[in-house]
Amino acid sequence: MLFNSLSFGLFLPIAFLVYWAIGRQNIRQQNLVLLLASYIFYGLWDWRFLSLIFASSIVDYYVGILLPKAQTKERKNSILALSVVWNLGVLFLFKYYNFFIAGFSELFALNAEDYVFSSLRIILPVGLSFYTFQTLSYSIDVYRERIKPSTNILNFLCFVSFFPQLVAGPIERARNLLPQFDKERKFDLDLAKDGLRQILWGLFKKVVVADNAAVVVNTIYASPEDHGSLSLLYASVLFFFQIYCDFAGYSDIAIGTARLFGFRLSKNFNIPYLSRSVAEFWQRWHITLTKWFTDYVYGPLAKNSKNYLVRTGALFISMGLIGLWHGANWTFIVFGLFQALTISIERIPVTIKGKVVNINYYLTKMPLGLTVIYSFTLIMTSCIFFRSENLDMAFYIIGRILEGVPSEPFSLEIGWRVLFIPLLILMEYFTRNQDHPFVKIDSKTGRVARWAMYYLFIFFIFRYAGPKEEFIYFQF
Amino acid sequence: MPDPKKNSSISSFKAILKRFGLPVVIFFIPVVIIATVLEVMVGKIPSTYSIVGDYLNKEAADIEVAVFGSSQIKNSVDASLISKNTLNISSSAQHHNTDFELLKGLVDRLPNLKTVVFEVSYGHFEIPHNSKYYWKRPVFLKYYGINTFDRATTPADSLLYMSHPGFFTKQLLGHYVKDSLPQFNRHGFELNNYKGRFKKLNYDLQKILNDPINISRRESKETLAYNAAYFKDMLAFCNNHGLEVVIISPPTFANYNEKRDQNILKRRDSTLQALLAAYPEVRLLISETDPRYMVTDFRNGNHLNPDGAEKFTKQLDSLLNTN
Incomplete structure (x- = not known):
C-alpha cells in the first residue's frame, strides 16, 4: 500500500x-x-x-x-x-x-x-x-x-x-x-495536527516535486546518447531532488502518520542540499541509516582511533556497505565509495602554524553559497552512479557532461513545473530549524489563512502531480 | 514539532472526535466533493479506453481478432477497416507485459477469438517492460473489466482521477475547457489525429530530415534476453489456446529509420527468426521501410496519421484474410 x-x-x-x-x-x-x-x-x-x-x-x-x-x-x-x-x-x-x-x-x-x-x-x-x-x-x-x-x-x-x-x-x-x-x-491534539501538516508536506514533496522531476530524469537517462551536456547536467541535478523529495517525502509522511497515533519517530533528513561538505551531507541525509552504520560498523572498526589511516579504512568499509545496502549493484557500491573518497580527502590533516586542521575546517569558514556548490557538485556526481543502470552508463554520462556536447534543443521537459524546486528550497530554507515548513503555522496565521494554505497545497498535489512513481526506497 | 511539555492531550474518544475529527472532516468535505465531481467528469470523457471498453462489452461474443501494442499500433490499426470483427486494445507505451496481462484477461471472454496481433517494432526487445504506467490499471479495470493489479481489487481501484490526477486534470481541461475533443469511431480509433511534428513542419522533407527525433538507441542484451523469453511465453500461451499469431511493425519514416541502431535491428530480426523457427505458423508484417508510405501518411517519425493507418490496416486485413 x-x-x-x-x-x-x-x-x-x-x-x-x-x-x-x-x-x-x-x-x-x-x-x-x-x-x-x-x-x-x-x-x-x-x-x-x-x-x-x-x-x-x-x-x-x-x-x-x-x-x-x-x-x-x-x-x-x-x-x-x-x-x-x-x-x-x-x-x-x-x-x-x-x-x-x-x-x-x-x-x-x-x-x-x-x-x-x-x-x-x-x-x-x-x-x-x-x-x-x-x-x-x-x-x-x-x-x-x-x-x-x-x-x-x-x-x-x-x-x-x-x-x-x-x-x-x-x-x-x-x-x-x-x-x-x-x-x-x-491523544495529543497538537501532535496529531502537526502530524497531518507533515503528511501534507511529505505528499507535496513526493507527488509534486519528486514525481515531476522523475519525468525529466526518466526521459533523459533513458537515452543519454541523445542528450547534450546541459541536458544531462540538468537531469542529474533534478535526480538529486527526485530522490531527496521521494525519500524525505516518505519520511515526512511516516513521521506525520506516527504522530497521529501518538508516536514520535526520528528525524531522517535535515535539508541535505545545504551541507557545507560531503561529511556534513551524511549528517543531514538518511540520518537514521548513517547513525546505524556509525554505531555498528564505523565505530567498532575505528575504535575512537585518532589515526587517519585507521579512520579512513573504517570509513571506506562503512560507506561501501552503505552503498551496498541500497542495492545489489556495483553502481551503489561506487556511490558509497565515491563519497568515502571525498570525505577522506576533506579529513586529511594538515599542520599549519602548529595547528592541525583539515579541509572541513576551511569549508566552515567559507561563505555558505560556495560550500554548498562544492558539496552539491560532489553529491550530484555520486548520484549519477546511483541512478545509472551500470558503471559504463555512469562513466559515459559523466564523460559526456564534461565534454561540453551541445544540448540542442535544450528542453525543461516539465516546463514551469521545475519552479516547484526553488519553492521547496525557499520554504525549507526559511524554516530550516523546524521539522517541516508548516510547523509554526498555528501561531503565525489565523484559521482562514491556514486553511487557504493547506487547500493551495492540496490543489498543487491534485493539479500538478507527476506521473505516479513508486517510492524509490521501497526497492531497498 | 509541538512542545512536548505543553499538555494538549485528550482522553475521551468523544472529545477526540469533536476537537480533531470534526474539523478534519469539515476541512476535507470540499476536497471529497471536488474529487467526486472530478471523478464523475473524468468518467464522462470519451476516450479510446472507454470506447474500446464499450465495444468489448457489446461485441465480445463475435470478436475474432485482438490487436495489442503501443501507440504505434494504436495509431496504425483502424479496426473498423478490418473485415473480421476486431478489437484494437493497444495504448500508449503499452509493452508486452501489459499485452500479455490483457490477453490473459480477455481470452475466456472472447469465445470466437482466433487471431492475436502483437507488435514487435524496431526497439521492442531491448526496451525494458515498463511499470511506470501503472496508473492504467484502474483504466483497464474500469473499462475492460481486467484486473492487472496482481492482487484482489477493491472498488477504490476503479477510480480514475485519483490514479493520476495530473494526467486526468489535463484531460478534463482539454475536454471541458478547451473543447479539444478527438473524434473516435466505434473501435476507439482517433479519426482526426493528424497533429504532430510533421504537420507542424508542413511536411517539408528537408526540415523533417533535420529535425531531432526521440528514438531509443540503448543496446541492452540483458533486456533482449528477458523480453525475448517473455515473448516466447506469450507465443506458447497463444499456441496452447489455439490462437493464430501475427507479428506486426508499422511503417516508420526515413528520418526515424536512418537513426535506428543497426545492432538492435539485427538482434531484433535474428530473435524474430529464432521465434519463427520455434513457431513456424506465426506470420509477420514488418512494414518499417515500406516505400509506399509518403511523408503525408505520418504524424511523426514513428506514428502514422489516419491516412497512413488506412493503408496499413488494409495491408493487415489482407494478411488476415490469406491462409
Missing part, C-alpha cells in the same frame, strides 16, 4: 478511529490494534512475507530474552551470532544472493548453467533492509547492555512492524521506539 494511494487514504482514518476508539482503554489494546493494522498494511502488499517479519521478530525477541541469561561471554557471543546470521542471512538470500552468484560466476568465467548454485527467481520483500537493521540493532544493543530486553512479545512485534515506518524507515532504534510501545498513549 503506497502512502500516496487512495487505499492508504481510506486505511489511515479507519486505523486511526479504531485505534483511539477501541485502543484507548489500555496499552495492550492499543498495541493489538497497531499490530493488526501493521500486518494488514504489509499483507496487502504481499501476505506471504508476513511470515518473514514474524519470524524475524520472534528470533530477535528470544535472542533479547536469552542474552542477559547467558553466563559466559562465549555463550553471549553465540546467541548474538544467531541474530546476526538470521538477519544478514535473510538479507543476503533475498537481496544479494543473485548479485554475488553472478559476480562469482563472472570472476571464474563460469556459465550460469555450469555453476552448481544457479540464480534464484525471488522477489525482494518490501522494507526488508529497514526492518532487519532495526531488529539487528536491538539484539546488538541488548548484547552491549545499552538497553534492557523487551519482555512483552506484543510490544516487540509492534516495534518491528510499526506500519508508518515499516517499509522505508526511518530506521528506529529500540531505545527510542520500543519504550513508546510500553507506555500508554493519550
